[in-house]
Amino acid sequence: MKAPRVSNWFGRAAMAAPVDIETAALRSDRFRLEREGDWTRLEDILKRMEGGSLRRVSDEDLLALPALYRTAASSLSVARETSLDAATLRYLESLVQRAWFQVYGPRQGLFAWLRGFLLGGWSRAVREIWLDICIALAVMVAGTIVGWLLVAQDREWYYALVPSQFTDSRVPGATREQLLESLATKDDAGGLSIFAASLFSNNAGVAILAFALGFAFGIPSLMLLMHNMAVLGAMMWLFAGQGLELEFAAWLSVHGTTELFAILLAGAAGMHIGRSMAFPGDRTIMAAAAESGRRGAMVMTGVVLMMVVAAILEAFPRQLVGGTPDRLLIGATFLALWIAYFFAYRPAQTEGQP
């Protein structure tokens, strides 16, 4: 049967010469020959859909897809009980599997998803993890206070807490002028290098870490948030010692409201996963992890976007805007925008949107 046949050389059309069903000696082969047409039609539709050209699939074929899928699936069930033709069984299994992937495949492309994400999906996911956000917020506030108190008691803590990249002139004992200098706009530093550095270094790293560490039931996430906010608390103590707390807050708030919000969300998302794995309820741990993971991923996609916004803010407005009231205004505006977007913006959920 493997002898070369001329029809092979003329492609599909020439090959499709129908076999007379009655010539098949076996009942199971007759079963197959009777249904073969549907299978090849299904395979043809699948091939076009997998080619990514949904437009080349006619409406008629698209409507027929679920029915053809069920036909093939039921053929498979029958064939498993009546046929010993291994090649046909394997073909049917792969055909049903491919059809299943199409019938139950992702329903929307990246851009459709992105639209749904920005128009409600993101803020919905954030609202769904409100409890974790509250916990993370409490931990962050506590971390700031702890950092402040530690340094206020013993200034050696300052060197232990604050990473060396910040301890240029900003050390205990620095004069008011030195500290003010560090808050001023810098003309020499290009906004560009700051943008690149801030996007890929410290803060994005902290956010991703806070999310990643959530797997260990959220405890490392909390410790990380605590530690980072303790650094902030220590630096606040330093500036407050010279009566510069408002200037420091303004300097920080330009991008800080966005960035700290993003870190808060990342920590909360990580903790959400950890918490649902620790207390899965009546689901399996795997199912609980998958469910909370999808929600966490939505939040984290947003965190990445927020990090980009924060990097732009840090690179440009913070270096260009020098006045304390202006800086505070920018920071407060962004904070208000984020809060309004997450908690006040509640569009109705449309079918199929995230």
Added chain:
Amino acid sequence: MSNPTKARRGRIMVTPEGISLPITIGTRGARVGALLLDFTFLYLGMIAILLIFVLLLGSLFSTVLDGLEEQVSGVAEFFIVVIILFAFMARYAYFLSMEMGPRGATWGKRIVGLRVAARDGGRLTAEAVIARNLIRDIELFLPLAFILSASGGDGGNAGLAAAIWFAIFLGFPLLNKDALRAGDLIAGTWVVEAPRTKLADVMSTQGAASGTSGVTGTTYEFGEQELSIYGEHELQTLERLLRNDNDDALISVHQTICRKIGWAPGAGDERAFLEAFYSQLRARLEADMRFGKRKKNKFS
């Protein structure tokens, strides 16, 4: 499933219609290969796009490069920011748009014959695809960075602890039997082989399936005794042999079967003999099957 390692990777997935489908988990090696391919494509693509930029905006680009050391002009600065953002987003856009597409696989996965599927047999959602791709950074790039820095002794004990923690992430696919990485676990997905099997020819309409040889005109008729020796496993092995059509194999199998059923093996008409034997054995086994009687192999 003749191959034992393949059998170990076999899983049964139940579709919402209640049909159980056998699927095969992708090997870890294939997945690493797919990832390397994907990154090769990505970097080649980025280099190509950058080259196009350079060709189109050559003068602007040289200003930008000059300006890197000194003060950069506003336009050029904006341009570089766009490039940085582009590089940052390109990776996600590539993986996400590909895996959300109808093939559920990136080019690398397509080449090695893999695709992403939902573990519970339900729909593969966009969120799941995003979750598994976001985690890739955490489990692949961060661990490498941390392990490198920890081996340098920078972070002290905390750095070492972090390195161990991330090494667990990196080694996660080796630690479970479904080869899930942490991203798959979180997203509720797994990576399976995407088979594309062609519909093979019908066995019983050709050759000597009816019993009569086209070469010698002999009619082969096997009795109850001869057909009761073999079971389904042998039948399907014979099917594979007939489909592969290797003359040497056919001759040796022909001799084995003749010896087993007590016939004197002839020569020259092996294929017709085996085709007749195949279709009669299959008719018998399938008839038994309809009455709920199955014979797995020659020992049962």
